[in-house]
Structure formats: structure tokens, C-alpha cells
Amino acid sequence: MNRPRAVIKGVFGYTPAYVMTNHELETLVDTNDEWIRTRTGISERRIMKDPDKATVFMGTEAAKGLLKKTGLDPLEIDLVICATVTADYIFPDNGTAIAKNIGADNAFGYDVNAACSGFLYSLSSACIMLETGRYKNILVVGADKMSSITDFTDRATCILFGDAAGAVLISAETDTEYGFQDSILHSDASGRKLLYMKGGGALHPATVESVRNRDHYAYQDGRSVFKQAVLKMAEAVDEVMKRNNLKPDDLDWVVAHQANLRILTSVSKQLDLPMEKFMVNIHKYGNTTSATIPLCLWEWESQLKKGDQLILTAFGGGFTWGAIYLKWAYDSQD
Numbered sequence: 001m002n003r004p005r006a007v008i009k010g011v012f013g014y015t016p017a018y019v020m021t022n023h024e025l026e027t028l029v030d031t032n033d034e035w036i037r038t039r040t041g042i043s044e045r046r047i048m049k050d051p052d053k054a055t056v057f058m059g060t061e062a063a064k065g066l067l068k069k070t071g072l073d074p075l076e077i078d079l080v081i082c083a084t085v086t087a088d089y090i091f092p093d094n095g096t097a098i099a100k101n102i103g104a105d106n107a108f109g110y111d112v113n114a115a116c117s118g119f120l121y122s123l124s125s126a127c128i129m130l131e132t133g134r135y136k137n138i139l140v141v142g143a144d145k146m147s148s149i150t151d152f153t154d155r156a157t158c159i160l161f162g163d164a165a166g167a168v169l170i171s172a173e174t175d176t177e178y179g180f181q182d183s184i185l186h187s188d189a190s191g192r193k194l195l196y197m198k199g200g201g202a203l204h205p206a207t208v209e210s211v212r213n214r215d216h217y218a219y220q221d222g223r224s225v226f227k228q229a230v231l232k233m234a235e236a237v238d239e240v241m242k243r244n245n246l247k248p249d250d251l252d253w254v255v256a257h258q259a260n261l262r263i264l265t266s267v268s269k270q271l272d273l274p275m276e277k278f279m280v281n282i283h284k285y286g287n288t289t290s291a292t293i294p295l296c297l298w299e300w301e302s303q304l305k306k307g308d309q310l311i312l313t314a315f316g317g318g319f320t321w322g323a324i325y326l327k328w329a330y331d332s333q334d
């Protein structure tokens, strides 16, 4: 029997209703709309204002929408992976909770923490699991309530992040040329302290002092991360293109993690891939960490055609980065 291929069957997103504009941030920190737009490309981001709703809620909403749209019986789902750095609890995980909320009672669940590359890592692992033939349907959710770890007194970081979730259904199919083709994933812990949350883990558990020091918020050395993000995403895309004999003209879409518009334009230049091929929605949502790639797929789904060649790429804390090459498997009216 031919080895099954992992094929994306549908995608759905969830964004909280509250829109935080750059102008609102001007009232919180010493910044301005013009600086934020020209340095990052961000105009606004969504914030989950309800204190009783967090990452599981957003992931569940995205997953429910996806099930409704695809018509899949939740009992047919084998696994729910949630990519996140803002799980509702340090333990247990989000994936199990989302599975329960959507009635995926035959599924197991777990979380993947690979910062902004979490969705990429999760999707790649899910695809490879499906290719083994052991599983049939996997739900990959990317969800982050970044506002829960954003220091709204730090202008260097608070302008960047937003809250959102996206979910993708991937199924094993035989006798198809579409779907997942290849992936390349990397990590390098030398960047560990350039983008991280200092407190709250086992090394520096919460104390009165850690709260006072604001150690429970995301910290980043923006300039260093920026340079590495451009370099490593461009390298990973180039690597996966070379390995699959792809030329820039062969590609229909690049779906890159949305951290900064200038990162995307630099990657586009380095690879000689026109910006028209890049999905860009950072102006509306900011950096939603694990959710940026599925949110892009969701927004562009109606434009995607069966056979379109896509490269997904991300770079994030860890450092973690990589690229996935896939052939889109359906027209939006399917």
C-alpha cells in the first residue's frame, strides 16, 4: 500500500473582539502610532479582555468553527496538538482541554512549546505521524493569549503582541499528490536568553520579588532577534526549496510568521521572492505567536487553489525555526 499523505482539510481562526489600536498604546507608554507602523507594520491587535477566558477558550472556538465547517465527527479525531507559550496552566496542557471541549473523546492531546515556531513544529510532527498510517485525523491548534505575558509598561515589547487562535484539520489520504511534502526544523539554544520569560518556571518560581521585578512577562532583545529571524527564515526557506528543486516562480504563497513587516520584506529580498507572494496580516493582529500562520491560512483560504505550492516558515524563541513545503489540497468552494 502507498504511504498515506497528510493533507490539510480545513482551517479556522478566532480573534477576540476587542481592538487595541496604536493610539491606545500611546496612552500607556511613550510611543506613537507612526513609530509602531513604520518599525513593525502593526496598526492594531486583538486583546482578550474577559479575565475568565484565555488560551483554551480561544483554541476551542477555532476548533469548533473548524469542525462545523468541515463536518468532521469529533469522535474521528485521534489527536489534538496545541502549540502555545501561554497555556492556561503550566500543567495540565491545553490540547487535552480543547479535545474535551469539542467532544473529541477518542483523542489524546498535548501541547508543543516552541515559541513562535510552535505551529510549524506541531504541523510538521502531525504530518509525519499521519504518514505512518497509525492516525487518520489530527487537529493542530495554534493559540496564544500574549496579553497575559505582555508588560504594558515596556514599550519595546507591548506594541508587538496580540491574542488569537487558529486551527487546522489534517487527515491521512492515500493516492494523492497534494498535501505535506517536506519540512526542515532547527533549534539553537544559544538564543535562549534573547527572547524568554524570566520567571515562573522551575528555575525561578514566582516570588514576591519576581513579581516586583516584572519577571513574569515576555522579554526580548529586539535587535538581535530581528537579525536572526531574517537570516534563519531565509536559510530555512532556501534549504527546503533547494531540497525540492523549487524555483521562486514555482511558489504561489509564502506563509511566514508575522513578527515584524520589516522582517518579511527582508526575507522577501534575500530570497528574491516578491512580497505579493507573502501573506501579510500583521497590521491587524500584531504578533500572535503560535497563531500567526493558521490565521493567515484562514484569511487567505478563499484565494487558495488546489495544487497551489506553499512554503510556511517561522522563527522564534529558543531559538527555533524552520520551513514546511506543501501543496494545497482543495479549492475553497470544495
Ligand code: UT7
Pocket (backbone or CB within 6 Å): 030, 031, 032, 035, 036, 039, 040, 116, 155, 156, 159, 221, 222, 223, 225, 226, 229, 258, 259, 260, 263, 287, 289, 315, 316, 317
Ligand atoms: O516573534 C518572535 C520573534 N520576534 C521578532 O522577530 C521581533 C524582532 N524584533 C523587532 O521586531 C524589532 O527589533 C523591534 C520592533 C522590537 C524594535 O525595532 P528596532 O528597529 O529594532 O528598534 P530598536 O530596539 O533598535 O530601537 C530604536 C529606537 C530606540 O531609541 P534610541 O536608542 O535610538 O534613542 C528605542 O528606545 O526606538 C526606540 N523605541 C521606541 N520608540 C517609540 C523602542 N521601542 C519604541 C516604541 N516607540 N515602542
